[in-house]
Amino acid sequence: MVDCVNTSGKRKTAIARAVVKEGTGRVTINKVPIEVFTPELARLKIEEPLGLVPEKAQNVDIAVIVNGGGVMGQAAAARTAIARGLVDFYKDEELEAVFRSYDRSLLINDDRRKLPKNPMGPGARAKKQKSYR
Template identity: 45%
Template structure:
């Protein structure tokens, strides 16, 4: 059985495929131990919560794109957690993920505010500086 799940954080997107195998985890076709430290730490969280007995015999392939390193790490973490829950069909596992961090199962709706017209390009609410003297 193969399960595909997605995760999003800001502009980063991740897609995870969970299937039976020998217990490998690959992110963008590279094993976990080759990834940056920020990604490693965040991605291990759902695996630690799930436990070796659940993910030990599963192959997890993740592709991520967009956003920055931290946003991609969060998106990957969400995709893996959702994939494990869907693969095992376990309410207890989903409850454990939600208790640890709700953002493992639920997307964060916050997005960048759009820039307003007739203002500088520094941000959504940045105004031109003016002198009163």
């Protein structure tokens, strides 16, 4: 175990930075305790890595700062940062295997991005229809 670990996670344009240190199990997202974080769906997504290893999550304090992107993008970035932080803090291959078997994106950033909009249409794929009659 290390004294303090800094990790990061990304999803679309959201970037999360997490600080994991020894403590009593407090988790904050942008200085808001996770118990009162809204919306609930995003909170449940962020809590996934903590629920997989509750005995290890009880012994650390995690502070996450997230900016950019939307609500769910920030939640996905935060959960990646938290999972990476726990793995780095405990330096445990078993813990890494648990996260990897549950969901690969807990440890690896999701590199999917939005397609750029093209001319002649409202979005990336849709085009204005043509009729020759």
